[in-house]
Amino acid sequence: MTESLPRCLLIARQGPEDREDRIEDHLLELAELARSCGFEVWARRRLKRPQIASRTFYGSGQLEALADEAARQGVRHLICDDELSGSQVNAIEKLTNLICLDRTGLILSIFEQRAQTREAKAQVELARCEYELPRLKGAWTHLERQGGGVGLRGGPGETQIEVDRRMIRTRISQLKRELTHLEQVRKTQREGRPKGMPRVALVGYTNAGKTSLLKALTGEGEPRDLLFATLDTTTRKAWLGQDFDPETGEGDAEPKHCLVADTVGFIRKLPHQLVAAFRSTLGEVRTADALLVVADAAHPDLEDHLKVVGATLREIGCEPEDIGAQPRLLVLNQVDRLHRPQKLELKKRHPGAVQTCALQGAGIGEIRGWLRELIPGPPKPRTLEAWELPEPVPAP
Ligand SMILES: Nc1nc2c(ncn2[C@@H]2O[C@H](COP(=O)(O)OP(=O)(O)OP(=O)(O)O)[C@@H](O)[C@H]2O)c(=O)[nH]1
Ligand SMILES: [Mg+2]
Numbered sequence: 001m002t003e004s005l006p007r008c009l010l011i012a013r014q015g016p017e018d019r020e021d022r023i024e025d026h027l028l029e030l031a032e033l034a035r036s037c038g039f040e041v042w043a044r045r046r047l048k049r050p051q052i053a054s055r056t057f058y059g060s061g062q063l064e065a066l067a068d069e070a071a072r073q074g075v076r077h078l079i080c081d082d083e084l085s086g087s088q089v090n091a092i093e094k095l096t097n098l099i100c101l102d103r104t105g106l107i108l109s110i111f112e113q114r115a116q117t118r119e120a121k122a123q124v125e126l127a128r129c130e131y132e133l134p135r136l137k138g139a140w141t142h143l144e145r146q147g148g149g150v151g152l153r154g155g156p157g158e159t160q161i162e163v164d165r166r167m168i169r170t171r172i173s174q175l176k177r178e179l180t181h182l183e184q185v186r187k188t189q190r191e192g193r194p195k196g197m198p199r200v201a202l203v204g205y206t207n208a209g210k211t212s213l214l215k216a217l218t219g220e221g222e223p224r225d226l227l228f229a230t231l232d233t234t235t236r237k238a239w240l241g242q243d244f245d246p247e248t249g250e251g252d253a254e255p256k257h258c259l260v261a262d263t264v265g266f267i268r269k270l271p272h273q274l275v276a277a278f279r280s281t282l283g284e285v286r287t288a289d290a291l292l293v294v295a296d297a298a299h300p301d302l303e304d305h306l307k308v309v310g311a312t313l314r315e316i317g318c319e320p321e322d323i324g325a326q327p328r329l330l331v332l333n334q335v336d337r338l339h340r341p342q343k344l345e346l347k348k349r350h351p352g353a354v355q356t357c358a359l360q361g362a363g364i365g366e367i368r369g370w371l372r373e374l375i376p377g378p379p380k381p382r383t384l385e386a387w388e389l390p391e392p393v394p395a396p
Contacts, residue, residue, distance in 0.1 A: 005040040009070050009098070012081035013058060014046045023081075025301055029268065030081045030103065032207075036227040037110045042075050057088045060095055067096035079106055083269075086135030104131060104271040107228075111274065114231045119182045119281065124231075126175040127277040129168050136164050183280035190287065198258040198374045199235075201285045203313065204294035205305040206265025209333040212358035213294055214262040217367065221262060223358075228265060233284045235261040240368045240375075258371050261288065266312040268304070275315055282316045290374055291318070291328045292367065297346060297355065298337035306330075306387035313388075320388045329370050330385070333358055352382060 010030050014023045027044040034041050045066065053059040057080070070078070078098040092100045101109070108128055115121040193199070202210040206227045215221035218236035223229070240256040261284045275282075285291065291313075295305055310320075319325060330353035335343055343355060354370070356363030 005038060006077055007042045007073065007075045008034055008039040008077035008079050009042055009066065009075050010034060010044045010079050010081070011047055011058065011066070012045075013052070014048045016050050020046065026081050026268075030079060030106075032227050033103075033106050033110065033267075034079055037106055037113065039077065039079070042070070042073055055088070056091045056095060057082060057084055058092070063092060063096050067098060070096070070098060077101065079103075089135075103269060104273070107267070107271055107274065110228050111231060114228055117232050119179070119186075120231045122175050122178050122182070123277040123281065124274075126172060126179065127271065127273040129172045129175065130273040130277070131271065133165065133168050133172075136161055136168070179277075179280055183283065186280060186283065190284075193235075193259060196375075197237075198289040198371070199261065199284075199287070200238075200258055200290045200292055200371060200374075201261045201263055201288035202292050202294055203263055203285055204265065204309055204331075205296065205299075206267050208265065208294045208296045208299075208305070209358045210265065210294045211262050213292065213331065213333065213356070213364075213367075214260055216356075216358045216361055216364045217260050227267070230262055231264050231281075233261050233263050233281050235259050235284070238368075238371070240372045241365075256372050256375055258374065260292075261285075266309050268308050270308075270312060275312065279316070285313070286317050288326060290371070291326050292331050293328055294331045294333050296334050297332035298334045302332075303387065307391075310388045311390075314390070320384050327374065327382070328388075329354060329367065331356055331363075331367065336360060336362070350385065352385070 010027055012023050012027050012030070014020065023046050024044075027046065031041045031044060047058050047062050049059055049062075056063055066078075076099055078092065078096060078100045080092075080100065080102045082102065083104055084092070084100075084102040089100045089102065089105075092098075108124070108131060111120075111124045112128065115124045190199075202213055204210055207225070207229075209223070211221045211230050212223040214234070214236060215223060217238040220236045221234065236259070238258055238260045240258060242255050263285055264278060264281060293306075293309060293313075295302055295309070299305060313320075320328065330350055332346060332350060332353045332355045334357065335346075335355045336357040336359070338346070346353075346355065354363050354366045356367065358364075
């Protein structure tokens with residue numbers, strides 16, 4: 001007998017400046033995250049609030065009404081798209097009698113479920129510790145209230161917080177030491193890889209089809225329709241064919257290869273604790289000779305996704321404007337889900353991109369051709385596209 005999945009209710013705040021459709025999109029993405037974490041989504045709600053309520057973020061009136069509705073439907077979890085403080089989570093849980101998770105907490109839970117290798121596990125635990133540390137106060141307020149009478153400083157609660165904080169800080173130091181060691185191991189492995197064979201990293205928004213492209217290029221990889229299916233970097237050898245014209249006899253008959261690394265996906269508001277903790281895994285991206293930036297071309301938020309990818313790449317130290325910056329190829333994947341006019345429109349918007357369908361192998365030959373060019377030397381300079389550049393600062 002299959003156990004039924006825990007049901008959850010998703011909410012997001014809509015401020016006066018927020019467009020309704022954008023908040024809906026964010027809720028749809030949150031629903032995908034919840035599904036990837038093992039929840040069944042019962043409902044999504046936009047809560048219109050001109051101002052943030054400091055204690056409960058969303059305001060007690062709306063939350064109480066939702067809690068009644070959720071209780072009648074057997075919903076136990078409330079997942080919020082907004083980043084909440086520990087004391088806000090506590091106040092919401094008390095008011096609604098639901099288990100409350102914010103977006104960062106949800107993403108961390110997915111990463112915890114997926115982490116397989118020692119390195120991924122250590123990275124995720126580090127991110128979890130960094131996330132919990134500032135939240136401890138909220139979690140322990142019930143003890144603080146029990147603590148010390150008149151004239152006493154602190155009390156049992158406060159002491160407990162201090163003990164907890166110290167334990168977490170000690171664990172953070174241990175994990176950082178372990179990760180520095182693992183980063184060194186990774187660096188040595190990289191240096192030991194065959195010379196003269198370019199290393200290419202697949203990067204992009206989660207669920208865009210990076211692992212599917214790894215499979216199309218190298219024959220290996222397990223694509224899954226889940227957000228953050230891939231956490232660990234996998235590197236495989238890809239056959240790139242040969243630059244040889246049998247009719248004229250021109251070119252190089254020697255077959256060419258490169259190494260392709262699949263990496264963890266990016267997402268809007270990727271918790272900064274995770275970006276920091278995944279520095280060593282993402283080192284594969286920083287040190288790659290070239291990047292294949294993969295996007296789901298059929299996603300309605302394609303352009304936003306590209307901006308998130310551009311910004312996250314900058315955050316991990318890949319600046320497209322730098323001298324000697326890695327060449328990048330934009331791979332617009334899943335074009336089998338688009339009609340011809342949409343593909344033409346996309347071609348106009350991103351003329352330098354390759355349009356692919358990783359599942360059927362369309363466009364893979366073009367990627368191979370681009371990768372072959374990397375071998376004799378760096379490809380020609382290219383004009384940067386708008387999504388790679390920082391957002392312009394609005395005029396005062
Ligand atoms: N229709 C269609 N589906 C695709 C294509 N490429 C990938 N998919 C599907 O998209 C889903 C995600 O594919 P993955 O390759 O796992 O995506 P990913 O970017 O590695 O995702 P994460 O590792 O979770 O970040 C899977 O269900 C794939 O079958 C494509 O070209 N066309
Ligand atoms: Mg993947």
